[in-house]
Amino acid sequence: MKQICNTALLASTIAVLASCNGGNKTPQKTVPDVVTFTEHVAPILYNNCTVCHRPYGGAHFSLISYDDARRTAASIAYSAKTRIMPPWPADPHYTEFIGQRIMDSVDIAILEKWVKEGAPEGPKDKMPLLPQYPASLAGRPDMRIPVVPVFLKANSPDKFLLIKVPYELPADTFAALIEFVPGSGNVHHVNGDMVKYDFDKKKTTLGGVYCVTMEPTDTTKLVEAFRKLDLPNDDGSYPILQKSVVNYLPGAIGQKYPDGIGGYFLPRKGAFIFNDIHYGFTGKDDVTDTSYINIFFSKIPPNRPMQEFQLGTLGAAPVEPDMIILPNTVKPIMSRLKIAEDISVVTINPHMHLLGKSFKAYAVAPTGDTIRLISIPRWDFNWQYFYTFKKMVKIPAHSTIYAEGVYDNTKNNLNNPFSPPQIITDRNGSMKATDEMFQFIVSYLPYKPGDENISLE
Ligand code: HEC
Known part of the structure; x- marks a missing residue:
């Protein structure tokens, strides 16, 4: 079972589209006369940014300490003003969704004033506590399945992999939520399907390699890759694939619906397939990403399956x-x-x-x-x-x-x-x-x- 994924590097970067997106609701807050990091800016960053901009949060730099923030002060204010950050492309005036990330305009003005006035630190004893970020945002899982560790060399460009995460259980069961938890700050996004095996059609799901390098542009190699991952049934036919059972983007929270709504049938033999798991570029240190999948079982079948x-x-x-x-x-x-x-x-x-x-x-x-x-x-x-x-x-x-x-x-x-x-x-x-x-x-x-x-x- 011990495998480690150490693939060749792939260059692929995606530019971030920049432009502007209007105003927002105006709360009763006002911009203080003197703006400092510890008193005003840190609380804003902790509310809006550090869920991603912290170690393991998904963004490639942290915005926790004064030094972190001062170094990138101008781009913090710019990204907030243009509403590139926090990332939430949907217009909240049209429809609202769970977990939407929208900054209010006074907070944006505070960041801008802080930068304009030279990004002062302020009294150290006013520094707020960093919020607690539990590894799972959905609570304590019933089962944890490790993803094959992925070795990312220092100073590497983006990398796309096809990864298999197999499992075998004593019996068929149900899951309320299948959650991806990143093992480093480098996981950019995951779109995971579930392969559901008929019990007698596959002797074991644990064979094959667990990881193949695969650019999303390379669908022609998919069949060959599936073979390397040993995905087909023993007779060569293909098992059932359920799409999009586990998705991840930095800052996304696994969604557990009320009892009986949604959920999944989890056959005793199965595997999760990450189609194009995307690792962002690395910094000056090597990284070994040890992500995992959390499963939250459900006692009742999904009686209203999605x-x-x-x-x-x-x-x-x-x-x-x-x-x-x-x-x-x-x-x-x-x-x-x-x-x-x-x-x-x-x-x-x-x-x-x-x-x-x-x-x-x-x-x-x-x-x-x-x-x-x-x-x-x-x-x-x-x-x-x-x-x-x-x-x-x-x-x-x-x-x-x-x-x-x-x-x-x-x-x-x-x-x-x-x-x-x-x-x-x-x-x-x-x-x-x-x-x-x-x-x-x-x-x-x-x-x-x-x-x-x-x-x-
Ligand atoms: C949901 C996760 C998330 C949140 C919340 C978030 N960011 Fe980011 N941010 C990222 C990621 C991921 C990147 C890297 C984008 C990339 O590599 O394409 C990034 C990039 C940036 C950049 C660099 C932009 C660029 O053009 O490269 C700045 C500056 C930034 N964030 C500031 C902020 C600030 C300020 C906040 C809060 C107001 C914030 N971010 C909130 C995930 C987040």
């Missing part, structure tokens, strides 16, 4: 007009789906690649009412959250769900992977970041009266 449909690329409704984006154009794309029954929407996930510029989704009910789902005025490839509503959103039968995206294939798009811009298509659902996708994934339950009053928080 269901899913998808608009757009490879989905239940096509992309309109077509995913052919000519160079030097800005192109709107949409997809629409009429639903047959009442549903309660729980979580949504908009998905585009590097040319994405904005995204919006809503439903229009038979009465003509518009039901807002999400608006992302400034698409950010790096922050593709699974957005969970605070309370389920009912969409009545015979409503049409609309998803609308805009793609910018000009040189003004700083994320454009090609210079000069080239013709870009979806190539039949290729997941290459340099091809495009347009997807809107909706996780829902068949509606039951009262759903809209159940708090999911």
Whole structure:
């Protein structure tokens, strides 16, 4: 079982898209006459930033101490003012979600004033205590499965791996939550599926290698990689794959729903597959990442298991007009789906690649009412959250769900992977970041009266 992953390096960096995103609600707070780090700035950073900007938090630098903050003072204020940080691409004036990270404008003004006045430290005894950050944000797990340790050499660029995390249990069971816990500050994102084996079709799930280097642009090598990971059944056929059971982005919190809602059937033999686990670049020291998966069992089966449909690329409704984006154009794309029954929407996930510029989704009910789902005025490839509503959103039968995206294939798009811009298509659902996708994934339950009053928080 002891393996260590020490793969060749891959260069792949993604530029962060910068622009501006308007104001925010104005609370009763005001900017103090004299702003210092210990009295005013540290509490703001601890509330808004250090969940990620701390060791193991996912961001590559810390914002805990005065020295940390002073060194990056100007970019702290800039990133807050432009609302690049904290990362939350969805417009909170359109719809709100669990765990949203929005800074209030007075806090932003305080950061700016602090920088303008030379970033003074202030009285040391006013320094607030750093909040406690438990390893699991969801509590004490019932089972912990280690991910194969990954060795990251000092001063390395970004790295993408395909990782298998197998398990075997004494019997089939149920899980309320499957949570990824990063073992270093270098884990950038994880999208994990579950392979569910029929008990008698696979002698053991523990064979094969646990880790293969794989750029997300390299889907042609997938079948070969699956073989190396020993994923197929013993007879060569493929087991069932359940998509997106464990996802992670820095600062994301595993979502445990109320009893009986959501959850997973966990067969006694299975494996989690991280499709393109992304490690950010390393600093001056070697890092051995020892991440793990936490499982929270559930005594009851998921009697309202989460269901899913998808608009757009490879989905239940096509992309309109077509995913052919000519160079030097800005192109709107949409997809629409009429639903047959009442549903309660729980979580949504908009998905585009590097040319994405904005995204919006809503439903229009038979009465003509518009039901807002999400608006992302400034698409950010790096922050593709699974957005969970605070309370389920009912969409009545015979409503049409609309998803609308805009793609910018000009040189003004700083994320454009090609210079000069080239013709870009979806190539039949290729997941290459340099091809495009347009997807809107909706996780829902068949509606039951009262759903809209159940708090999911
Ligand atoms: C949800 C996690 C998260 C939160 C919360 C967060 N950051 Fe970040 N931040 C990151 C990550 C991850 C990066 C690195 C981005 C990358 O490598 O592409 C980053 C990068 C940055 C950068 C560098 C930007 C650049 O262009 O490279 C600054 C400055 C920054 N953050 C400041 C802040 C401040 C100030 C706050 C709080 C107001 C904050 N961040 C909150 C995760 C977070």
